Amino acid sequence: MGIKLLIHNDKVPGIETLAVYRQMGGYASVEKALKTMTPNDVVEEVKKSGLRGRGGAGFPTGMKWSFLFKPEGVERYLVCNADESEPGTFKDRYLMEKIPHALIEGMITSSYALGAKTSYIYIRGEYFYVARILEKAIEEAYAAGWLGKNILGTDFSHDCFVQVGGGAYICGEETALLESLEGKRGNPRIKPPFPAIAGLYGCPTVVNNVETIATVCPIINMGGEEYAKIGIGKSTGTKLISASGHINKPGVYEIELGLPVEEFIYSDEYCGGIINGRKMKAVVAGGSSVPILPTELILKTAKGEPRLMSYESLSDGGFLTGSMLGSGGFIVYDETTSIVKNLYTFARFYHHESCGQCSPCREGTGWMEKILHRIVEGHGKPSDIDLLWDIQRKIEGNTICPLGDAAAWPVASAIRHFRAEFEEYVNHPERIKDVKHYYSVQQVSEAQL
Amino acid sequence: MAKVTIDGHSIEVPDGTTILQAARMIVDANNYEGANIAPPTMCYYSKLKTSGGYCRTCIVKVTKGSEKDPRPMPKPVASCRTTVMDGMEVVNITSPEVLESRKAVVEFLLINHPLDCPICDQAGECHLQDLGYEHGLAKTRYDFERRTFEKIDIGPYVKLHMTRCIMCFRCIKVADQITDNRFQGMLFRGDASEISTYIEKAIDNDFSGNVIDVCPVGALTDKTFRFKSRVWFAKPMDAHRYCKKCSGKVAIWLKADEVLRVTSRKDKWGEAEEWICNECRFEKKKTSDWIIEGPRHIDRHSVISANHYENLTKLKLDIGKQQKQLADKK
Amino acid sequence: MSTQLNGAQTFDKNKLTKIVFSDDTMQTVQKMMKRYPEGKHKSALLPILHIAQAEFGGWLSPETMDYVASVLNIKPIEVYEVASFYSMYNLKPVGKCLLEVCRTSSCWTRGAEDVVKHLEKKLGIKEGETTKDGMFTIKTVECLGSCGSAPMLQCGASYHENLTLEKVDALLENYRKAGKQRSYTDLDYKNTL
Ligand SMILES: Cc1cc2nc3c(=O)[nH]c(=O)nc-3n(C[C@H](O)[C@H](O)[C@H](O)COP(=O)(O)O)c2cc1C
Ligand code: SF4
Ligand code: SF4
Ligand code: FES
Ligand code: FES
Numbered sequence: 009m010g011i012k013l014l015i016h017n018d019k020v021p022g023i024e025t026l027a028v029y030r031q032m033g034g035y036a037s038v039e040k041a042l043k044t045m046t047p048n049d050v051v052e053e054v055k056k057s058g059l060r061g062r063g064g065a066g067f068p069t070g071m072k073w074s075f076l077f078k079p080e081g082v083e084r085y086l087v088c089n090a091d092e093s094e095p096g097t098f099k100d101r102y103l104m105e106k107i108p109h110a111l112i113e114g115m116i117t118s119s120y121a122l123g124a125k126t127s128y129i130y131i132r133g134e135y136f137y138v139a140r141i142l143e144k145a146i147e148e149a150y151a152a153g154w155l156g157k158n159i160l161g162t163d164f165s166h167d168c169f170v171q172v173g174g175g176a177y178i179c180g181e182e183t184a185l186l187e188s189l190e191g192k193r194g195n196p197r198i199k200p201p202f203p204a205i206a207g208l209y210g211c212p213t214v215v216n217n218v219e220t221i222a223t224v225c226p227i228i229n230m231g232g233e234e235y236a237k238i239g240i241g242k243s244t245g246t247k248l249i250s251a252s253g254h255i256n257k258p259g260v261y262e263i264e265l266g267l268p269v270e271e272f273i274y275s276d277e278y279c280g281g282i283i284n285g286r287k288m289k290a291v292v293a294g295g296s297s298v299p300i301l302p303t304e305l306i307l308k309t310a311k312g313e314p315r316l317m318s319y320e321s322l323s324d325g326g327f328l329t330g331s332m333l334g335s336g337g338f339i340v341y342d343e344t345t346s347i348v349k350n351l352y353t354f355a356r357f358y359h360h361e362s363c364g365q366c367s368p369c370r371e372g373t374g375w376m377e378k379i380l381h382r383i384v385e386g387h388g389k390p391s392d393i394d395l396l397w398d399i400q401r402k403i404e405g406n407t408i409c410p411l412g413d414a415a416a417w418p419v420a421s422a423i424r425h426f427r428a429e430f431e432e433y434v435n436h437p438e439r440i441k442d443v444k445h446y447y448s449v450q451q452v453s454e455a456q457l
Numbered sequence: 458m459a460k461v462t463i464d465g466h467s468i469e470v471p472d473g474t475t476i477l478q479a480a481r482m483i484v485d486a487n488n489y490e491g492a493n494i495a496p497p498t499m500c501y502y503s504k505l506k507t508s509g510g511y512c513r514t515c516i517v518k519v520t521k522g523s524e525k526d527p528r529p530m531p532k533p534v535a536s537c538r539t540t541v542m543d544g545m546e547v548v549n550i551t552s553p554e555v556l557e558s559r560k561a562v563v564e565f566l567l568i569n570h571p572l573d574c575p576i577c578d579q580a581g582e583c584h585l586q587d588l589g590y591e592h593g594l595a596k597t598r599y600d601f602e603r604r605t606f607e608k609i610d611i612g613p614y615v616k617l618h619m620t621r622c623i624m625c626f627r628c629i630k631v632a633d634q635i636t637d638n639r640f641q642g643m644l645f646r647g648d649a650s651e652i653s654t655y656i657e658k659a660i661d662n663d664f665s666g667n668v669i670d671v672c673p674v675g676a677l678t679d680k681t682f683r684f685k686s687r688v689w690f691a692k693p694m695d696a697h698r699y700c701k702k703c704s705g706k707v708a709i710w711l712k713a714d715e716v717l718r719v720t721s722r723k724d725k726w727g728e729a730e731e732w733i734c735n736e737c738r739f740e741k742k743k744t745s746d747w748i749i750e751g752p753r754h755i756d757r758h759s760v761i762s763a764n765h766y767e768n769l770t771k772l773k774l775d776i777g778k779q780q781k782q783l784a785d786k787k
Numbered sequence: 788m789s790t791q792l793n794g795a796q797t798f799d800k801n802k803l804t805k806i807v808f809s810d811d812t813m814q815t816v817q818k819m820m821k822r823y824p825e826g827k828h829k830s831a832l833l834p835i836l837h838i839a840q841a842e843f844g845g846w847l848s849p850e851t852m853d854y855v856a857s858v859l860n861i862k863p864i865e866v867y868e869v870a871s872f873y874s875m876y877n878l879k880p881v882g883k884c885l886l887e888v889c890r891t892s893s894c895w896t897r898g899a900e901d902v903v904k905h906l907e908k909k910l911g912i913k914e915g916e917t918t919k920d921g922m923f924t925i926k927t928v929e930c931l932g933s934c935g936s937a938p939m940l941q942c943g944a945s946y947h948e949n950l951t952l953e954k955v956d957a958l959l960e961n962y963r964k965a966g967k968q969r970s971y972t973d974l975d976y977k978n979t980l
Pocket of ligand 1: 060061062063064065066067069089090091092093094177178179180181182183215216217218220221409410411414
């Protein structure tokens with residue numbers, strides 16, 4: 009069993025209640041921070057821990073916190089990014105649903121470090137029932153004095169609210185999230201200014217992912233240096249991985265960073281191998297936005313070293329032969345999967361979710377979806393493959409926010425690694441006509457029995 | 458002050474100046490013909506706060522961040538929303554990469570835009586047409602159905618044809634910043650977005666007509682403009698009248714003795730010099746309403762004065778063909 | 788493109804009188820508005836739209852949106868802009884049970900298309916349509932964060948996961964029997980079917 013810091017108690021009955029959570033040692037980080045540490049000490053510990061943002065970009069959290077602008081007399085905010093809409097990612101939901109107090113505790117400790125009197129948890133609207141769970145937990149925390157005025161008798165007071173979204177992936181982008189939290193359309197802001205200077209209501213704001221914030225608790229409890237010993241190199245600590253697709257045991261796993269990918273996929277402790285004992289074809293390792301890799305490249309790097317679950321190892325080889333850890337949305341595809349059709353579902357997703365502010369993304373995502381649709385339906389032209397390549401290349405880097413890049417990378421990587429399959433589609437549509445490309449519901453449920 | 462170098466031309470500008478403004482200053486300071494080093498703009502409008510950043514036509518590459526931090530910026534940036542730093546070096550037309558990216562942006566702007574310039578109300582003074590002409594591809598690669606919308610009236614004076622809109626947000630910013638009541642907004646999202654007003658009388662405000670002048674394409678047009686002929690047959694004149702609401706300084710477009718329409722005076726960047734009121738714009742259609750100052754100088758560079766388009770009205774509607782034709786003619 | 792919100796819209800005052808939050812709801816709404824700093828109550832727009840949608844027939848009619856604007860004291864266009872941006876607000880009437888089937892990669896690989904086809908056959912309607920009795924609407928949506936329990940569908944606040952065709956049948960039956968309108972704001976998520 010690997011080390012677990014976040015969801016080790018997920019199976020404890022009643023862990024969603026304050027009483028049980030407290031029994032299992034909950035809220036210790038709030039006690040320790042408020043009673044024995046200055047806000048700056050907390051920031052320093054987080055810096056020492058080497059914690060990197062778990063929302064996708066992997067930016068060092070301690071550094072982000074130290075950038076927060078702190079003018080006198082101006083409110084500061086902590087906003088938790090619980091928008092979790094990246095296809096393949098469902099770890100935040102699991103954490104919030106099972107152990108809501110882990111997030112609330114992290115919110116309090118982090119807010120103390122940042123000097124934020126108010127914090128908001130922005131949760132995607134579809135997770136309404138999870139929002140209710142969080143609200144209940146917050147109520148309990150208020151009643152027990154963990155939230156509200158003068159927490160633990162100190163002069164630190166804090167209010168925490170849950171805000172539900174309305175259904176838009178783009179609200180995961182931090183400035184779009186802030187716009188949405190202000191009751192507006194989720195259009196990403198043009199930066200600068202960055203949220204650390206002018207975020208929510210124009211005030212300095214830190215936006216962090218659910219898992220990032222929850223991880224602050226074990227860091228404070230064990231100390232940053234201890235935490236940094238877990239993991240590998242600059243990928244310190246543990247990470248929640250959402251595993252889905254053609255594996256025997258889909259679900260959320262907490263892994264120590266540095267775990268070999270092969271072990272993660274085939275060990276019974278984690279994914280338990282490929283469904284029906286088939287061969288693996290490809291993996292999307294960090295949510296839909298990161299490049300897809302074929303089996304050879306996901307198990308081993310181009311240099312022949314075993315690929316590890318870490319920021320560095322997964323991106324080894326750059327975009328030519330590597331990918332990214334991203335949000336930890338690990339989707340496995342077996343040998344029967346049509347990469348082309350799968351890419352079409354991604355392209356449709358990005359087209360659906362583009363906010364429409366900037367022209368390359370607004371127009372380009374729709375164009376790519378249309379071309380892929382035509383290819384999947386057997387009406388593709390041989391020139392379509394190069395056209396797709398060209399469109400994605402022209403979206404990338406030319407947009408306001410990274411959604412444009414996120415729409416481009418899956419297309420680029422699928423063509424790069426599976427060009428032959430695209431050619432098959434456009435040159436021999438008759439051959440793919442009756443192929444189903446996916447498991448039927450029945451097949452999946454039988455395999456699970 | 459900050460020193461910035463764009464395509465090899467240096468200038469000292471106040472802190473907080475954007476790259477785009479600096480480029481325009483270089484053009485102004487040196488009286489450059491053609492104004493090429495100033496990036497083209499489709500959504501930025503110097504007189505509208507928070508405009509710019511959306512269309513991406515003005516992108517440039519920062520090859521040196523500043524004296525202090527000389528690292529280049531990794532991605533192209535929107536020059537209209539990026540402020541200069543002391544020692545910054547920027548490439549625009551001297552960078553094939555920038556030109557390539559800009560060409561891509563133009564292609565994106567055009568894929569859902571109708572290619573019926575010859576019948577468009579804006580033909581001849583459309584910024585997208587100019588841009589397509591300068592940077593476009595020879596042939597459209599987009600072979601799907603284009604997005605279309607019904608034309609609708611917003612109020613008695615303005616017609617909205619969403620099909621042509623490029624979502625530059627300028628009209629929304631005018632509605633927000635110039636008029637005192639905003640009825641206009643962006644609805645839906647992604648490529649399904651559309652400009653909308655929510656009731657017919659919406660644009661009932663003294664300065665609402667300015668949305669027509671800021672619209673870079675033919676999406677918002679003047680319903681009172683009588684289309685007896687294309688714009689390039691109309692003679693623009695500077696004129697004024699004494700008006701209580703605005704400065705009364707306008708451009709009137711004459712054909713013989715008839716005032717075909719009234720617009721604001723546009724500067725060399727295609728922006729209104731001053732906002733004008735609806736009364737001047739829509740209701741003063743007699744030459745006797747105006748004191749005519751003399752012919753308005755229209756930048757030689759512009760398609761209107763180049764008189765390119767007369768023969769094209771008959772052509773089948775393909776920007777690529779148009780362009781070729783234009784090139785041949787030249 | 789349907790431009791339901793575009794162009795002329797008549798503002799019917801008679802209809803407006805029917806659209807008013809109950810006192811209870813109004814209290815919740817006012818409490819919500821207090822979560823934000825002075826003058827920033829527009830922040831409550833998204834949650835209030837969810838409530839309005841649940842209370843006024845499962846969709847946001849222009850009248851409902853105008854009413855929300857008046858409650859928040861903002862311009863109607865600000866509500867329209869927001870309501871039309873987000874995918875969870877229905878700008879057209881839908882059935883009592885809006886069946887939202889995820890169609891993105893992880894669900895697709897595990898048979899989401901079968902679920903949609905099955906629903907279409909069973910209910911005799913196509914994706915995007917509503918049954919004649921106004922009970923069900925089928926909609927395909929993008930990833931709902933339930934990829935590890937694919938295929939899945941959402942109805943109101945409930946997630947129905949690891950679907951099989953039999954499960955889908957049972958689901959439809961139970962929903963039909965209950966006959967209730969389902970909303971995201973439903974609290975009875977625990978006793979789902
Ligand atoms: C299109 C887009 C979607 C995103 N979605 C999410 C998301 O759902 N959850 C999240 O935590 N971060 C998301 N991010 C990343 C955030 O912008 C931001 O980097 C993150 O919340 C920072 O938190 P962290 O430093 O704790 O990771 C998204 C970014 C982009 C560009
Ligand atoms: S890249 Fe796409 S999502 Fe991001 S701002 Fe531009 S249009 Fe919106
Ligand atoms: S109507 Fe014109 S001004 Fe308004 S957004 Fe569209 S193109 Fe811009
Ligand atoms: S003019 Fe700069 S992005 Fe449009
Ligand atoms: S792909 Fe269906 S829930 Fe994520």
